[in-house]
Amino acid sequence: MITYLEAIREAQKKALEIDPRVYLYGQDIGAFGGAFKATKGLAQTFPGRVIDSPISEDAMMGSAIGAALQGMRPVIEMQFADFSTVGFNQIVNQAATMFWRTGESCPITVRLPSGGTPGSGPFHSQNLEALYAHYPGLIILTPATVEDAYSLLLEAIALDDPVIFCEHKYLYYHLKAESLPETALPVGKARIARTGRDATVVTYSAMLHEALAAAEELAENGWEIEVIDLRSIKPLDTDTVLASVARTGRILAVGEAWPWGGVTAEVLARIATDGFNLLDAPPMRLNSKDTPVPFHPNLWGTHRPTARTIANALRDLLRL
Amino acid sequence: MLHLAEAPIRAGKASDFPETYRRAFRWMLLARVAEEKIASLFRGGRITGGVFLGKGQEAISVATGIALKEGDIFAPLIRDQAGRLAFGESLLDFTLTYLGARSGPMRGRDGNVHRGRPREGLLPMISHLGAMVSVVNGMLLAHRFQGKKGTVGAASLGDGATSTGAFHESINQAAVEKLPLILVVTNNQYAYSTPNERQFACSDLVDKALGYGVNGHTVDGTDLESCLQIIGGAVQLAREGNGPQLIVASNLRLAGHGEHDDSHYISSHFKELPLGRDCIEVAQNHLLGKGWADASALEVWTRECAVQVDEAVAHALREPAPDPAQEEWCALSHRHLAEGNSAKF
Ligand SMILES: Cc1ncc(C[n+]2csc(CCOP(=O)(O)OP(=O)(O)O)c2C)c(N)n1
Ligand SMILES: [Mg+2]
Numbered sequence: 025m026i027t028y029l030e031a032i033r034e035a036q037k038k039a040l041e042i043d044p045r046v047y048l049y050g051q052d053i054g055a056f057g058g059a060f061k062a063t064k065g066l067a068q069t070f071p072g073r074v075i076d077s078p079i080s081e082d083a084m085m086g087s088a089i090g091a092a093l094q095g096m097r098p099v100i101e102m103q104f105a106d107f108s109t110v111g112f113n114q115i116v117n118q119a120a121t122m123f124w125r126t127g128e129s130c131p132i133t134v135r136l137p138s139g140g141t142p143g144s145g146p147f148h149s150q151n152l153e154a155l156y157a158h159y160p161g162l163i164i165l166t167p168a169t170v171e172d173a174y175s176l177l178l179e180a181i182a183l184d185d186p187v188i189f190c191e192h193k194y195l196y197y198h199l200k201a202e203s204l205p206e207t208a209l210p211v212g213k214a215r216i217a218r219t220g221r222d223a224t225v226v227t228y229s230a231m232l233h234e235a236l237a238a239a240e241e242l243a244e245n246g247w248e249i250e251v252i253d254l255r256s257i258k259p260l261d262t263d264t265v266l267a268s269v270a271r272t273g274r275i276l277a278v279g280e281a282w283p284w285g286g287v288t289a290e291v292l293a294r295i296a297t298d299g300f301n302l303l304d305a306p307p308m309r310l311n312s313k314d315t316p317v318p319f320h321p322n323l324w325g326t327h328r329p330t331a332r333t334i335a336n337a338l339r340d341l342l343r344l
Numbered sequence: 345m346l347h348l349a350e351a352p353i354r355a356g357k358a359s360d361f362p363e364t365y366r367r368a369f370r371w372m373l374l375a376r377v378a379e380e381k382i383a384s385l386f387r388g389g390r391i392t393g394g395v396f397l398g399k400g401q402e403a404i405s406v407a408t409g410i411a412l413k414e415g416d417i418f419a420p421l422i423r424d425q426a427g428r429l430a431f432g433e434s435l436l437d438f439t440l441t442y443l444g445a446r447s448g449p450m451r452g453r454d455g456n457v458h459r460g461r462p463r464e465g466l467l468p469m470i471s472h473l474g475a476m477v478s479v480v481n482g483m484l485l486a487h488r489f490q491g492k493k494g495t496v497g498a499a500s501l502g503d504g505a506t507s508t509g510a511f512h513e514s515i516n517q518a519a520v521e522k523l524p525l526i527l528v529v530t531n532n533q534y535a536y537s538t539p540n541e542r543q544f545a546c547s548d549l550v551d552k553a554l555g556y557g558v559n560g561h562t563v564d565g566t567d568l569e570s571c572l573q574i575i576g577g578a579v580q581l582a583r584e585g586n587g588p589q590l591i592v593a594s595n596l597r598l599a600g601h602g603e604h605d606d607s608h609y610i611s612s613h614f615k616e617l618p619l620g621r622d623c624i625e626v627a628q629n630h631l632l633g634k635g636w637a638d639a640s641a642l643e644v645w646t647r648e649c650a651v652q653v654d655e656a657v658a659h660a661l662r663e664p665a666p667d668p669a670q671e672e673w674c675a676l677s678h679r680h681l682a683e684g685n686s687a688k689f
Contacts, residue, residue: 056537056609076542078507079473079535107472110508143393143444145455147471314683315675318666320444320452321392326668 029196035177040070047073050101085114088132105136106150119186120161129184139192145319151281156188157258163187164257168232170201175208192230214261220248223274228254237331273304283311305344362636372402375426377649398423400598403623407571411579417483417497419467419476422457439660452666474510484523496582498526504535524582532597537609550592558588565593566621596620
């Protein structure tokens with residue numbers, strides 16, 4: 025068995041093995057192996073290529089961009105996604121605009137340990153995919169499975185564009201698979217995680233598992249819910265979503281991030297503009313509440329969508 | 345200032361010094377006992393989220409808290425339990441926040457060390473290191489606009505936080521504006537697992553003061569007497585209009601980064617150096633050596649701390665947890681302008 029976190033470690037290990045241009049840079053990622061142990065053992069195996077950084081997110085990102093321009097393939101670990109905002113300027117103004125302005129690509133991968141876990145509070149729980157997706161020039165990946173944690177990270181490192189890799193902390197230890205995949209869907213392709221004909225749930229990252237549990241619950245009443253795992257937020261696989269809605273006529277988009285201007289809004293906007301006549305009911309979405317992420321587990325459990333609230337939303341959607 | 349069980353006394357007139365020292369020591373002791381209690385609750389599964397201790401940092405922290413007075417600003421960080429108490433934060437704010445109680449200052453919305461009461465000059469830290477310093481600057485600027493005189497603001501940082509852009513920007517800003525900022529950098533040799541040599545290349549962090557054009561002071565962070573004197577002196581300088589003061593204290597973190605961390609990476613070499621001493625033990629010996637307290641007084645104080653802590657914990661455990669159904673899911677003070685929760689998101 026291999027966990028989601030181990031898959032991330034294995035992908036980095038493989039990248040270091042196969043590509044001499046790859047190096048890892050981040051706080052406490054060397055001998056210590058990182059705050060979550062995503063780089064455990066790698067500094068020992070690859071001397072000089074897994075490097076502890078000072079607590080300087082702006083300089084971490086800026087130096088990654090510089091090294092990428094000189095032909096390296098930096099993989100940056102932010103200790104938590106939340107701290108990446110300190111390096112935001114370099115990511116969205118420098119890395120994201122480089123190719124468009126100069127024709128030179130900027131192959132960096134930024135790993136963002138994202139998402140809520142009980143007791144993590146406002147500054148260790150954020151989901152920033154929509155924030156980064158807003159800026160042209162970045163690829164945003166949100167693996168929901170062990171297999172994708174591995175294959176998408178390897179692909180991210182191989183891509184010539186800057187990639188924001190949103191890995192979900194809630195899945196780190198919980199989620200296990202039998203083995204690492206040999207083949208995988210490419211970046212930009214969504215996956216149908218469960219087939220159904222009555223309604224489509226479009227989701228990504230940790231919410232996939234809540235959505236699958238909700239679909240299971242509704243199956244007891246005979247409802248067949250299709251669940252789509254986006255895998256990649258940008259590019260967004262609109263075709264797979266539209267094709268599913270063409271079959272089901274109903275859509276619920278679910279995300280753990282805040283609602284305003286987020287991924288669920290984008291999905292529904294595309295359905296409304298390109299697939300309006302496919303719909304048998306108004307499109308719906310479910311997100312975390314529009315407040316910072318609360319500390320207390322009671323509040324946190326209500327702040328974000330869960331299998332229960334997704335199932336309730338689906339019942340509403342099916343009644344419409 | 346917040347309610348105090350006893351009014352804090354300030355490091356000041358030489359004649360009060362033994363009394364100041366005793367008071368400071370008792371806040372240190374209370375912080376230590378309180379944190380040990382929270383750590384044991386954490387181990388027992390009663391606390392969700394992180395637990396961060398100031399073990400080994402009580403002397404420098406308390407010296408900061410005790411040097412401040414009503415109207416001053418304090419932006420503590422994760423290892424400042426002693427300083428918070430000395431500044432006037434109640435022990436209940438500590439226990440209620442760790443337990444996420446609805447009646448605590450953060451109402452279960454934020455937890456552990458992320459607490460404060462801005463109105464009372466106690467800033468609630470965000471996690472992003474270095475971010476609090478310019479906020480203190482702003483409060484001091486406001487005092488200037490408002491004609492408030494003689495106040496100062498203190499912010500705590502670790503050695504690691506000096507690598508942030510926020511540190512550079514805010515100390516430079518304070519220097520340009522000649523603000524009465526006291527920046528207390530506690531160099532405990534590590535930032536999480538990262539040792540000083542991977543964090544900065546100057547031989548002493550205090551050398552940075554010169555570059556920014558501010559006064560620099562160094563102090564042995566394990567020695568309460570020096571901490572009281574150096575911080576007290578720096579605060580006085582700032583109060584008298586001499587601009588920002590950078591203080592660099594050296595010590596060793598005597599706990600994990602958080603209670604989840606066994607801190608195996610801390611080199612045993614440091615543990616043998618004077619900076620590896622436990623400031624509470626040092627202070628205790630000093631009290632006895634100087635005859636400022638005897639063994640039975642120490643025993644009484646320790647017992648009193650345990651009682652206070654037990655009461656504060658018992659109280660917090662009785663308090664109701666936040667109820668999501670009653671929670672106002674609204675991040676704006678203008679409720680009518682908040683949209684998220686009525687709209688069908
Ligand atoms: C901008 C930012 N980046 C990363 C972190 C994660 N982090 C939390 S504490 C810490 C180490 C801090 O070390 P130091 O400043 O020396 O303080 P100490 O813990 O030693 O008291 C790190 C890296 C953070 N809080 N903020
Ligand atoms: Mg430190």
